[in-house]
Amino acid sequence: MARPAVRRGAALGLGMLWWWAVLRLAFAPGAGVLEAAVAAGGWGLSVLPVHCVPRAQAAGxxxxxxxRGAWRAVRTTTASPLRRSDAGSGPW
Incomplete structure (x- = not known):
């Protein structure tokens, strides 16, 4: 019972801290490195995948x-090389 409340409280508190930093960066002329670090750190955490499972348990x-087989099957490109300037006449 206490764990979900603690999680929600921590999420709410950290969310408020992040919004404070973002709004201070946007509107306060004296915002500095601390606000930028909090805003960038919060954004970076939001990009993390939170619904991950170990590879052995993942469906599909x-x-x-x-x-290994896919990496071994990689072939080099078959595109033709660019012509050198002394290679003869061309369309250009």
């Missing part, structure tokens, strides 16, 4: 043997 996960 690709096994290591398939990755």
């Amino acid at each position: 996960a690709v096994g290591p043997e398939r990755w």
Whole structure:
């Protein structure tokens, strides 16, 4: 019972701190490094995937043997090389 309340309280408090930093950066002329660090750190945390599971438990996960086979099958490009200036006449 106490754990969800603590989590919600921490999330609310950290969210308020992040919004304070963002709004201070946007509107206060004296905002500095502390506000920028809090805003950038909060944004960076929001980009993290939070619904991750170990690879062995993930539905549809690709096994290591398939990755090895895919990397071995990589071929170099088959595009033709650029012509040198002394290679003869061309369309240009």
